[in-house]
Amino acid sequence: MICLWSKNGLRAGLRHRRSSWPRMAEFLQYCARWSLFYVGGAFELAGNACGNVANLLCERKQDTSRYKSANGKVCVVTGANAGVGLSTAKLLAKRGGHVILACRSKERGQKAAELVKSVTPLQGCCPPKVEVMQLDLASLKSVKKFCRNFDGRRLHLDLLVCNAGVMKLPQRTITEDGVEAQFQVNYLGHWLLTNCLLQDQLKLHKASRSPTSRRVVFVSSTAHKPGRIDFSDTNAEKGYDSMQRYSDSKLANVLAAREFQRRFDRNYNNFGSHTAVSVHPGLLHTELACGYFKGLVPKPLRCFTDPLMQHVVLPLALRPAEFGGESVLYAALAPDAEVRGEYVGHGKILKAAMPKDRNEEVVAQRLWSLSEKLTGYRPLKELS
């Protein structure tokens, strides 16, 4: 199995070889990174299968006693109409959160809201309060409109879960803002959303003079590990590899959490106790992951393998979406000191893979500047 996955790594390396990478060492390093990623993925899938079988045999209980309460807290979850986002929204609603589902389609959002409203609150928690607001991360105009609408409500934002995502878009797609779509939806749109919401919240906080504590959760992935931020080709003009772009965007999520945390810490007097954290939700049985795994089979074979994949392989090898929601819940509600700036998953702190050749802080700072340039947004001086 390990050989098979290593071979995949080599294939990935060959696929990604570019004239701009003439050095053999760099190429081998690249193959090794992808091989390690695939081997790690194989182990995670095997662990998932064991976990799923164990859950069939005995009910799993999650220990949430260390978590902060979500009672009455305003929680915005992007991409909350499906998969990890939906299950996160349900878990927050169960804990008394006022959950705002930020969805691309209002209709899909409304359907999800009915499901979220129907959860039974835990003992001592408020009944669920659920709303839907429209947000398309592939449009910076839509992100700004969402922030204006949210600001108009004069709500105190407690938690922002940047969850929405797309994976392995087969064609290189450029958004109306001129940015490669996976990078914009998974990272850049969320970067702008976080900055705009924080800016409005800062004004609100200054007016009310109330002490603040907020948290931003960036849903990343173990796929950030082979990611790289190629500042010389930010829009994949030299060559588009859908999986590489996904990994890059997920690395950007991890770097964003670190950079926001550094800025919060530097500006404690302006922001109070703010926390930014990134999370790997697990390999989960959602549309995004199922699409990826089915796509690994050569096209002519798919009519034979798809039913087997759908009914046997994927339900066994991938954890249910609720498991991902629980991972996000840990990132969202664990004590501040435990998760500040960290990359977490499966209810614990994980080790993120950071750019080896360059200083992480320098890369994160450059990514921040690039985000300013691409969005045309100048973040607050209070967040410098």
Ligand SMILES: NC(=O)c1ccc[n+]([C@@H]2O[C@H](COP(=O)([O-])OP(=O)(O)OC[C@H]3O[C@@H](n4cnc5c(N)ncnc54)[C@H](OP(=O)(O)O)[C@@H]3O)[C@@H](O)[C@H]2O)c1
């Ligand atoms: N599933 C996994 O195994 C796995 C593993 C690691 C990380 N993740 C991460 O977990 C997050 C959620 O993934 P998932 O597995 O739950 O996938 P999913 O079931 O496909 O859900 C993706 C969500 O993102 C929304 N979305 C897509 N494009 C959008 C846009 N332009 N604007 C606003 N919302 C948009 C989708 O809305 P529509 O319904 O309108 O398309 C949907 O609600 C992603 O960030 C993903 O990278 C997932």
